[in-house]
Amino acid sequence: MKLSFSPEDEQFRQEVAAWLQQNLTGEFEKLRYRGGPGDEHMFPEERKVWERKLAEGGWTCVGWAKEYGGRGCSIEQQVIFFEEYARAGAPGRVGHIGEGLAGPTIIAFGTQEQKEKYLPGIVAGTQLWCQGYSEPSAGSDLANVKTKARFDEARGKWIINGQKVWTSLAHESEYCFVIARTEPDSVAHKGLGFFLIEMDQPGIEVRPIEQITGTSEFNEVFFDDAVCDAGDIVGAPGDGWKVAMGLLGFERGVSTLGQQMQFQNELDEIVRLAKSNGAAQDPVIRQRIAGAHAELKIMRYNSMRILSGQSGSDGALQKEALIYKLFWSTWHRSLGELAMDVLGPECEILEDGPYELSRLQSMYLFVRADTIYGGTNQIQRNIIAERGLGMPREPKGAAK
Amino acid sequence: MDFTFTEDQLLFQESVRDFLQNEVTCERIRASWETDSGRDTALWNQLVELGLTGMTVPEEHGGLGMTELDFVLLAQECGYVALPEPLVHTVMVAVPMLNELGGELAAEWLPKIAAGDARVVVGLQQCLLVEDAHIADLLLLQQGNVLVAATADQVFLKHNESIDPSRKLFSVEVQAGAQQIAEGEQAATCVANALNRGALGCAAQALGLAQRMVDLSVQYTSERQQFGKPIGSFQAVKHHMANVAVQLEYARAPTHRAAYAIANGQELAAYAVSHAKIVACEAANLAAKNSHQVHGAMGYTWEMDLHIFMKKAWALANTWGDTGFHKSRIGDRIFAPRAALGAGATFA
Numbered sequence: 001m002k003l004s005f006s007p008e009d010e011q012f013r014q015e016v017a018a019w020l021q022q023n024l025t026g027e028f029e030k031l032r033y034r035g036g037p038g039d040e041h042m043f044p045e046e047r048k049v050w051e052r053k054l055a056e057g058g059w060t061c062v063g064w065a066k067e068y069g070g071r072g073c074s075i076e077q078q079v080i081f082f083e084e085y086a087r088a089g090a091p092g093r094v095g096h097i098g099e100g101l102a103g104p105t106i107i108a109f110g111t112q113e114q115k116e117k118y119l120p121g122i123v124a125g126t127q128l129w130c131q132g133y134s135e136p137s138a139g140s141d142l143a144n145v146k147t148k149a150r151f152d153e154a155r156g157k158w159i160i161n162g163q164k165v166w167t168s169l170a171h172e173s174e175y176c177f178v179i180a181r182t183e184p185d186s187v188a189h190k191g192l193g194f195f196l197i198e199m200d201q202p203g204i205e206v207r208p209i210e211q212i213t214g215t216s217e218f219n220e221v222f223f224d225d226a227v228c229d230a231g232d233i234v235g236a237p238g239d240g241w242k243v244a245m246g247l248l249g250f251e252r253g254v255s256t257l258g259q260q261m262q263f264q265n266e267l268d269e270i271v272r273l274a275k276s277n278g279a280a281q282d283p284v285i286r287q288r289i290a291g292a293h294a295e296l297k298i299m300r301y302n303s304m305r306i307l308s309g310q311s312g313s314d315g316a317l318q319k320e321a322l323i324y325k326l327f328w329s330t331w332h333r334s335l336g337e338l339a340m341d342v343l344g345p346e347c348e349i350l351e352d353g354p355y356e357l358s359r360l361q362s363m364y365l366f367v368r369a370d371t372i373y374g375g376t377n378q379i380q381r382n383i384i385a386e387r388g389l390g391m392p393r394e395p396k397g398a399a400k
Numbered sequence: 401m402d403f404t405f406t407e408d409q410l411l412f413q414e415s416v417r418d419f420l421q422n423e424v425t426c427e428r429i430r431a432s433w434e435t436d437s438g439r440d441t442a443l444w445n446q447l448v449e450l451g452l453t454g455m456t457v458p459e460e461h462g463g464l465g466m467t468e469l470d471f472v473l474l475a476q477e478c479g480y481v482a483l484p485e486p487l488v489h490t491v492m493v494a495v496p497m498l499n500e501l502g503g504e505l506a507a508e509w510l511p512k513i514a515a516g517d518a519r520v521v522v523g524l525q526q527c528l529l530v531e532d533a534h535i536a537d538l539l540l541l542q543q544g545n546v547l548v549a550a551t552a553d554q555v556f557l558k559h560n561e562s563i564d565p566s567r568k569l570f571s572v573e574v575q576a577g578a579q580q581i582a583e584g585e586q587a588a589t590c591v592a593n594a595l596n597r598g599a600l601g602c603a604a605q606a607l608g609l610a611q612r613m614v615d616l617s618v619q620y621t622s623e624r625q626q627f628g629k630p631i632g633s634f635q636a637v638k639h640h641m642a643n644v645a646v647q648l649e650y651a652r653a654p655t656h657r658a659a660y661a662i663a664n665g666q667e668l669a670a671y672a673v674s675h676a677k678i679v680a681c682e683a684a685n686l687a688a689k690n691s692h693q694v695h696g697a698m699g700y701t702w703e704m705d706l707h708i709f710m711k712k713a714w715a716l717a718n719t720w721g722d723t724g725f726h727k728s729r730i731g732d733r734i735f736a737p738r739a740a741l742g743a744g745a746t747f748a
Contacts, residue, residue: 001469001660002402003747009401013744076401079746086743261743268742271734280735290731293741294654294675300746301653305403323646378635384645385638389618392633 003304005076013080019057020088028053028091033269035092036262038366039359041215044172047094051125054093061099061123063254068107068115069123075307078254086261094172096258098122098129102177105247106196109234118196121174132164132178132197132221133244140379143189143241147223149180151230151237158195158228160203163220166373170206170219173199178223179244182237192240196232203227213365214355256303256324263296263332266363270339273360279342288338295331299324322388326380329370336364403653405473413473417480419450424481426705432484433565439535444485445516452487454514456495461510468492468597472604472659479608482712484566486521486532492601494520497540497594501581505549509538522594523572527719533557533570540581541572547587550578564711596673598720600662603655603673603680609713610648610680610687616706617641617691624696631694640690647683655680668748671733674726681723684713 005013024032028050034042054060063078064070073081093099103122106114121127138144147162160180170176176197183191199206203226208216235243271289274280280289302324339360340347351358357365371377385391405413423443432438447453455471457463475488495513498506498520512518518537523530525542533539534557539550556573582590618641621632631637658676661669688710692699699706717723733739740748 001404001406001656003657003660005401079401083744083746264741264743271741275735286731286735287727290727290734293734294679294730295650297675298650298654298679301403301657302650304401304746305653305656308401308403323649326642327646327650378639381639381642382635384642385632388645389614389638389641390622391618391638391641392622392630394633394635394638395629 005080009074009076009080012077013084016059016081016084017088019059020084020090023053023057024088024090031091032089033091033265033359035094037092037259038213038217038362038369039092040169040217043091044094047091048125048128048172050091051093051095053125055123055125060095060125061103064099064103064107064123068103068119075254079257079304079307082254082257082261085258086265089265092262093258094128094169095122095125097131097169097173098127098175101131101247102129102175102196105177105194105234105243108246109194109243111231113231114196114234118175127174128169128172130167130170130173130176130199130221132167132176134166135163136165140376143192145179145181145192147178147180148184149182149193149195149228149233149237150184151182155227156230158193158230158233160195160197160223160226160228162223164223165218165220166209167206167219167221168217170199170221171208171216175199176221177234177247179240182240186238189241191238192244193237194234194240194243195228196234197226197228201226211365212368213357213362215362254307256299256328259328260296260299260303263299263328263335266335266339266360267292267296269360270335270342273339274342277342277344279344285338285342288341292331292335292338295327299328299331322380322384325375326377326384329367329377332370333367336360336367340364403656405656409470409473412470413477416450416452416474417477419446420477420481420483424483426708429482429484429566429708437535438566438568439485439532447485447487448514448516451514453490453516454495455491456499457510457514458499461507462514463495463510467663468496468600469656469659469663472600472656475601475604476608476611479605479712480612482566482609482612482708486519486535488601488605489521489531489598490519492597493522493594494540496597497522497590500590500593501547505581512537522598524591524595524598526595526721526725527598528571529560529569530572532568533572534559534568539572541574541578542587542591543574545583545587546580547582547590548574548578549581550574554578562715564715566708566712567715592670595721596662596670599673599677599726600655600658602716602720603651603658603676606680606684606713606716607648607651607655609709609716610644610651610684612709613684613687613691613706613713614641614644614648616709617694620698621694637694640694644683644687644690647679647686651676651679651683668733670729674721674729677721677726678723678730681713681717685717688713 031043031046031050035047058071062071062073062081066072099122103119106118135145150159152159176199178195178197179192180195181191182193203224205222207220209218210216274285279285350356386393432440451464454463455466459465471491478488498510509518509520513520519535520538521530521532521536523541537552539555541548554575554577556575557570560569562569621637622630624631655676658672661672691706695706698704
């Protein structure tokens with residue numbers, strides 16, 4: 001066990017910090033601390049320019065192997081990159097779904113042709129991705145996907161029909177990865193395919209969903225004879241569930257670090273606020289802040305532990321990554337409540353009309369989604385108890 | 401950066417786990433409740449033979465010369481079986497205090513501890529009572545601003561019954577002849593370090609206790625049937641255990657981090673220990689509460705083993721610094737004027 005970074009790694013830290021200091025200036029100054037989860041609607045165009053700026057400096061996909069256009073950073077360097085990125089207050093990444101999910105999936109399961117076609121656009125920060133999983137009748141029961149993919153022999157293309165929902169950033173994205181049923185009469189996780197679909201085509205319509213924040217980050221996406229090239233299915237028809245589940249594994253690795261750094265910035269803002277408005281004198285607020293700090297520290301330690309390959313080997317829950325979603329989402333929801341309690345009576349007063357929320361107000365509302373999307377807390381507890389602890393499975397209704 | 405244990409450390413844990421689970425059964429613990437001392441000399445001798453009492457004794461004094469980081473996984477295993485013998489106290493608190501004091505005292509007593517010829521206990525004012533004073537050959541006691549060393553014939557003991565029948569607690573009155581061994585800053589440092597190590601020992605044992613209660617509950621709810629199904633298949637039951645699994649899993653890293661901080665003499669050890677003590681004891685108390693709930697009425701009986709672990713978890717949560725004490729140490733650090741917080745401070 002060695003809980004510190006080497007001198008070479010600290011030198012890398014200087015390099016990251018220096019680049020950010022030189023480049024997060026001028027037109028990008030206003031992006032500081034903006035555009036994270038719940039704040040995605042802020043400055044989308046400017047953040048796209050920033051994404052390309054990052055790419056020019058070689059700071060996108062830092063953990064990818066060099067052969068795929070990445071920087072080939074070690075785990076330590078990736079940790080440091082995310083730390084410094086957050087410390088500089090650099091904005092929420094518009095390219096995170098491509099870099100964190102689509103890209104690693106294509107690298108792991110894709111063909112050479114798919115790698116050549118899609119990876120360079122992700123690395124360059126010019127092509128953004130969204131995730132087409134949930135449907136109106138496939139929420140917690142994700143395998144109940146109804147969207148259909150039919151191969152049209154005459155045109156040599158897949159034809160997609162159906163509807164996706166809660167699709168983050170669909171309105172900003174060039175591509176969407178979609179799970180759809182390739183075998184019409186199949187049920188549950190059998191008979192699905194994993195498709196890479198271009199968004200800008202007549203068969204796709206994106207409708208924003210207005211959220212309780214008054215803004216729209218999620219969308220409905222309608223597929224009406226949308227087309228997808230024969231070469232744009234990842235894995236074989238019928239293997240879509242395997243690919244989709246493989247992708248979820250990427251959500252629990254290094255990409256957790258960026259999220260935790262965002263949390264750290266939010267907590268730091270709350271601590272600053274509590275010190276300045278006197279709330280920090282209140283012993284109850286003080287203890288809650290201390291508790292939030294301690295729990296965030298736990299998330300960071302655990303990411304380090306998982307990334308150093310420790311998970312499971314010391315009697316831990318073998319599938320300990322299962323618990324991360326439940327823990328962070330519950331923590332974040334409490335952080336929103338804490339932020340409002342630190343603000344006191346001011347918490348209900350908006351920055352400006354019409355319905356312009358402060359960053360903390362926006363966070364307070366957005367965290368209500370955290371305990372629901374990506375598997376509700378209740379679904380997470382089922383998974384932890386059944387797969388983690390080995391408790392008896394709940395009888396399920398017959399699939400229709 | 402490496403947040404893992406070595407293969408040797410994990411192998412050692414495995415062999416000690418096997419030994420403890422074979423030897424320290426619930427029947428044996430219940431039998432010890434019926435004896436006067438509550439202690440099992442045969443078992444202690446086995447621990448000595450395995451080299452465990454001398455783990456943190458330096459090699460020149462006949463020990464293994466290992467650190468708190470090497471021992472923390474073993475302390476978890478001691479918790480898992482609710483070991484009544486004061487092994488964690490010996491290795492984590494008594495021996496390190498003698499190491500710190502050094503000199504003739506260390507040269508005389510450390511080899512005896514490693515060889516199983518003597519037992520030494522530490523008593524701090526923060527803990528009110530002294531654990532296992534009745535079997536100690538030497539007691540290192542905080543008396544205000546000084547530390548004294550008293551042999552068994554230099555103390556008068558009064559037994560205080562614990563809610564956990566395995567714990568033996570005593571108020572200690574020092575008689576004439578006891579020797580002052582440290583004062584002023586040295587004494588204060590020794591006391592502070594002992595408190596941190598004792599609290600770390602509680603945290604590690606709490607992890608083991610929580611794991612044991614989870615295992616007992618998973619087994620019970622998989623077997624017990626109601627409405628024609630194992631009760632563990634019902635969400636209302638399994639969610640209780642999932643909540644414990646989360647708390648428990650996430651209490652491990654802070655505990656290991658604290659052991660690392662102590663073993664490496666890091667300035668933040670006190671804060672890291674407080675963090676570990678709070679989350680590990682909270683996990684154990686939640687495990688106790690939810691395990692009782694899912695065991696139904698059976699868990700309320702003296703006959704069921706659950707209370708052996710629940711009572712120890714409860715006792716550990718409030719000794720070696722209670723929750724309020726440890727929470728305020730964390731708060732003080734976070735609200736300090738130039739606190740090392742922020743995104744760059746992962747290991748600060």
